[in-house]
Amino acid sequence: MPFDFQGKHVTVAGLGVSGVPAAKVLHGLGARVTVVNDGDDERARAQAADLEALGVTVRLGDGATLPEGTELIVTAPGWKPDKPLFTAAHEAGVPVWGDVELAWRLRRPDAAPWLAVTGTNGKTTTVQMLASILKAAGLRTAAVGNIGVSLLDAVTGDEEYDVLAVELSSYQLHWAPSLRAHSAVVLNLAPDHLDWHGSMEAYAADKGRIYEGNRIACVYNVADKATEDLVREADVEEGCRAVGFTLGAPAPSQLGVVDGILVDRAFVENRQKNAQELAEVSDVNPPAPHNIANALAAAGLARAFGVSAAAVRDGLRAFTPDAHRIAHVADVDGVAYVDDSKATNTHATEASLAAYESIVWIAGGLAKGATFDELVTGAAKRLRGAVLIGADRALIREALARHAPEVPVVDLDRTDTGAMLQAVQEAQRLARPGDTVLLAPACASMDMFTNYNKRGDAFAEAVRELGA
Incomplete structure (x- = not known):
């Protein structure tokens, strides 16, 4: 560990999900901790009172000024790199870590290895699938990181693990320069969070950090060349392999699908000629194409860790997806109603629309700078109709008019919750x-x-009212 925290002045940037645990851990290690926070609302004041009772200094409403004497900053992942606090830190030669970097540095010498997952979409589902597979193999594990158990809790707590399934966002990876996973996957890459990263190139580069120093396998998406490019650019340990996953028949060093069977041609002897059946497509819940891709990615990481084919099958069968992820709500009068509210960007929605043949699409909300022409062009032949809600629905309506003019559109001019x-x-x-x-x-x-x-x-709830 490069820092002996005893007596060191560490500034924690941001209260909240990661900042409060980081401040408490650092205080427990003997650091002199100052927390700075932009906000000064009721919740922040309550968190500040809790920390001040321990002896932590908290400055509310002032997240821009570098506290005098700071030797290290530990930042919440959402704080943008161009904030004045970080500019001042750079000029003063003060390192900046995220909570993931702090957790990585605090691991014990015999710590559980990390199987790491990132991507624009599918991270949470893939990590949960991976944890389910690892548990089916009899391994002590948890889904951690940007999901479930806090990474800091996982590495500093009393619970012992054999391996961790780690979800990492692009923000977290940006602030984690020392991370070195056992094996990792970038599921896909599409424009997202560009206001934070500044460009698609910077966003992709931060995602690609997950491959740095991998020991066994860098798993990539054959259908998304950008993920393979990140593998090629990564500096990995000697012997680490590139392993692809595909919804088609796999080539050697890939996992894929053959006649409704998930197949491994990467972690088998004589992979030029042999393949290992892992599970049936029907074992994946739900068996939508993008979710089968998630299952293959999870299986690739598990197989890199030495998990058996039977455990992959059993883990996938045991997995139940979270709510609001392509979740079947009900059938009413022969029509299926499916909730994929988690599809908050065009890339996720593209995958969701591809899962069904004839769709009435409910869409709209805050576009976050997105454009919808490519999405509508790809989905036009599947659309029976569209119902648009939310502040930026006009952008989707205009894309539909350009690329699917025959699709009937209902434009609801309201943004209250009752619009649903x-x-x-x-x-x-x-x-x-x-x-x-x-x-x-x-x-x-x-x-x-x-x-x-x-x-x-x-x-x-609205669907239930239909069926009442």
Whole structure:
């Protein structure tokens, strides 16, 4: 560990999910901790009081000034690199770590290795699938990082693990220069969070950090060349292999699908000629194409860790996806209603739309700078109709007019939470037996709802009212 924390002055940037645990851990290690936070609301004041009772200094409403004497900054992952605090730190030669970097540095010598997952979409599902597979193999594990158990808790707590399934966001990877995973995957790359990273190139580079120093396997998406490019650019340990996953038949050193079977041609003897059956497509819940890709990625990481084919099958069978991820809500009058409120960007929505043949699409919200022409062009032939809600729905309406003018569109000029019931009622009117009414907004939810969970809950409640 490069820092002996005893008596060192560490500044923690940001209260919240990662900042408070980091401050407590550092204080426990003997550091003199100062927390700086932009906000000064009721929640922040309550968190500050909790930390001050331990002896931690907290400065609310002042996240821009570098506290005098700071020797290290540990930042919340969401703080942008161009903030004045970090500019001052750079000029003063003060290193900046994220909570993931801190956790990595605090690992014990015999610490569990990390199997790491990132990507624009599918991270949480893949990590949960991976944890389920590892548990089916009898390994002590947890889904940690940007999900579930805090990484700091995992590495400093009393629980002992054999291996960790780690979800990492691009923000977290940006602030984790020392991370060296056992094996890792970048599931896919599409424009997202560009306001934070500054460019697609910077975003991709931060995602690619997950491959640095990998020991056994860098798993990539054969259908997304950018992920393979990141593997080629990574500085890995000698002997580390590039392993692809594909929805088609796998080549040697790949995992793929043959006649409804998930197949491994990477972690088998004589992979030029041999293959190992892992599971059936029907073992994946739900068996939508993008979710099969998630399962293959999880299987690739598990196989890199030496997990058996039987454990892959059993783990996938045991896996239950989180709510609001392409979740079947109900069938009403022969029409399926599916909640994919988690599809908050065009890349996720593209995958969701590809899973069904005839769709009434409920979409809209905050576009976050996205454009929708490519998404609509690809989905046009599947659309029975579209119902648009939210602040930026005009962008989707205009893309539909350009690329799918024959698709009927209902534009709901309202952004209150009650709009969802009307949207579902309009979708029911457009739908025919055999269709799927799909909530896949391609947008963030905060114009109308607290988060995508609340949006999905509103959809499910509206569907239940239809069937009442």
